[in-house]
Amino acid sequence: MTTDETESETSTRREYMKYGGAVLSAGLLAGCASDAERGDGATPTESATETDTNTPTADESYSVSMSxxxxxxxxxxxxxxxxRLTHHADMAFALGRGDTVNAMHAPDYYSGLWNQFVERLPGVSLDWTGLYSSWEPSKEKLYELDSDIHLADPAWIAKQDNWDRPDFEEIATNVSPWFGNSLSDRHAEPAPGWEDYRYYTLWEQFELVAEAFQEQARYEALAAIHDEMRSTIESNLPPESERPSAVMIAAADIEEIYAYTLDNPGFLTAHTRPFGARDAFGGSVETNSVVDLEALLAADPDVILHLGGFEPNTSLPKRREVFNSDPVGSKITAVQNDRIYPQGARYQGPILHLFQLEMTAKQLYPEQFGEWPTYTEGPYPEIPAEEQLFDRQRVADIINGEFEA
Structure with missing residues (x-):
């Protein structure tokens, strides 16, 4: 391709992004007026969807609406x-665009973590190492990256002191649109000025992202796998009286343990909420609270789900040994019964979500969904084909675009 042709192609893409940014600016100034016009009011709801996609015109433009x-x-x-966050990076990856991501939070850490699961998808690869770490993005860097879309939530970034509404409008107009939703993570309150905010389930948001990339067929194929998994799970759950008590934790050591409940609203618990396990704390501890071993023993969970247990630099056997060697920790039922299990990440996109649904099913209910293999290190363990809750090859083919819709 000649230089002139390349410059023309880049110019055309940037023109459409400026146009999309102008639309976003209007939406920002109007406070998401399209929601009010539908008479939905300002009450957030996880079940709300915004799938109003205009029919492409002769010039093939299309519109997608997301809060x-x-x-x-x-x-x-x-x-x-x-x-910025991994649920969005995973969505791009699921749509066959993992290698087009140019920024994310803690890219080396999450590249290593995600590859523990990607290892089980034949013919699929992922490498996010060395990308711009975007937890606190700067306008200057966004100009430098010159992305075609900012798959990130301005209402989340607005919580940082160095961003205000004119900054978002500037980037949307001069670089490319914002298109992401993160406060659906746990139905968190938006920053002042963003109160007219809607919440989505993980798969509702993924559907809108797929429309933005015009990858509806990939979405539908993955959603069908997810729906089948959910149906299998729901039809095989034991009665509530037979379900274990559980808690999810994150801890580098036992001096500072972060506890997470399993059933609070939002996509952070999309892989635990469907199983209806009993909250070991009985509602007395809020999610993301710091607890000590005495509090954990008082709750006495049957199962402990350990976040980050798959991270390559984390030794789950050492974490288990810390509990076993402590006079308080060793009394916890989950520790005594060797039911401390690894988890991946809370900010899951659709691909990690499929794996986490499967692993959580086996960790909580081995009699119904098959035994979870003892895990020490390395990639997601190999599960016999007859005990898998989803087809790895099918998912790999969808990511690679080698499937029939």
């Missing part, structure tokens, strides 16, 4: 992707 941006218009699918 908090409102309606965003595209002339062609984005080719380079800025992300």
């Amino acid at each position: 908090p941006m409102g309606e965003v218009t595209f002339d062609s699918p984005p080719e380079t992707v800025f992300t």
Whole structure:
């Protein structure tokens, strides 16, 4: 391709992104007026969806609406992707665009973690190492990256002191649109000025992202796998009286343990809430609270789910040994019965979600869904084909675009 042709192609993409950014700016200034016009009011709801996608016109433009941006218009699918949190990076990956991501939070850490699962998807690869770490993005860096879409939530970033509404409008107009939703993680309160905010389930948001990339077929294929898994899970759950008590934790050591409940609203618990395990704390501890071993013993969970247990630099056997060697920790039922299990990450996208649904099913209910293999290190363990809750090859083919819709 000649230099002139390359410059023309880049210019065309940037023109459509400016147009989409102008639409976003209007939505920002109007406070997501499209929601009010539908008469939905300002009450957030996880079940709410915004799938109003305009029929493409002769110039093939299309629009997709998501809170908090409102309606965003595209002339062609984005080719380079800025992300901040891993649920968005995983969505791009699921849609066959993992290698177009140019930024994310803690890229080396999450690249290592995600590859523990990608290892089980034949012919699929992922490498996010060395990307821009975008937890606190700067406008200057966003200009430098020159992304075709900012798959990130402005209402989340607005909680940082160095961003205000004009900054988002500037980037949307001069670089490319914002298109992401993160406060659906646990139905968190938005920053002041963003109160008219809607919450989505993980798969509702993924559907809108797929529309932005014009990858509806990939979404539908993955959603069908997810729906089948959920149906299998729901039809095989034991009665409530036979379900274990459980808690999810994150801890580098036993001096500072972060505890997470399993059934609070939001996509952070999308892989635990469907199983209906009993909250070991009985509602007395809020999610993301710091607890000590005495509090954990008082709760006495049957199962402990250990976040980050799959991270390559984490030794789960050492974590288990810390509990076993402590006079208090060793009395916890989950420790005594060797039911401390690894988990991946709370900010899961659709691919990690499939794996985490499967692992959580086996960790909580081995009699119904098959025994979870003893895990010490390395990638997600190999599960016999007859005990898998989803087809790895099918998922790999969808990511690689080698499937029939």
